[in-house]
Amino acid sequence: xxxxxxxxxxxxxxxxxxxxxxxxxxxxxxxxxxxxxxxxxxxxxxxxxxxxxxxxxxxxxxxxxxxxxxxxxxxxxxxxxxxxxxxxxxxxxxxxxxxxxxxxxxxxxxxxxx
Numbered sequence: 510x511x512x513x514x515x516x517x518x519x520x521x522x523x524x525x526x527x528x529x530x531x532x533x534x535x536x537x538x539x540x541x542x543x544x545x546x547x548x549x550x551x552x553x554x555x556x557x558x559x560x561x562x563x564x565x566x567x568x569x570x571x572x573x574x575x576x577x578x579x580x581x582x583x584x585x586x587x588x589x590x591x592x593x594x595x596x597x598x599x600x601x602x603x604x605x606x607x608x609x610x611x612x613x614x615x616x617x618x619x620x621x622x623x
Contacts, residue, residue, distance in 0.1 A: 529607075532575075532578045532580060532604070533604070533608075535571060537560060537563050537567060537568065537571050538571050538574075538575060539608060540560055540563075541556065541560070541568070541571055541572065541575065541581075542575075542580070542597070542601060542604065542605055542608065543605070544556055544559045544560060545581065545595060545596060545597045545601070546597060546602075546605050547559075549596055550584075550594040550595070550596045551594065551595050551596070552592065552593065552594055552595075553568070553569075553572075553593060553595070556568060556572075556595065572595060575601070576595075579598055579600050579601075580597070580598060580600055580601040580604055581595050581596065581597060581598065581601055582595070582596050582597070582598050582601075583595055584596070
């Protein structure tokens with residue numbers, strides 16, 4: 510990990526982890542990515558049901574942030590009633606692949622093997 514600071518980010522390390530954590534930070538974002546990985550397209554209500562405990566406000570906020578980061582794609586269909594679907598972008602798929610070793614570590618830890 511490099512110790513050089515990026516301009517304007519005193520104390521920040523230029524190793525990529527700070528950038529990754531900016532994208533996936535928060536309790537629900539990684540779980541949203543997991544839920545979107547389970548099926549190609551999910552509606553808001555489906556995601557809400559898959560993530561018991563998340564509020565609609567937090568889910569909507571996290572989805573907006575993931576869309577802004579280019580990790581999730583939001584598609585609004587011109588129908589009545591309106592239909593909006595969320596899906597992982599190619600960048601989101603790569604991020605899920607990068608998170609898989611962390612998930613494996615967590616499963617191992619849950620089983621008491623770490």
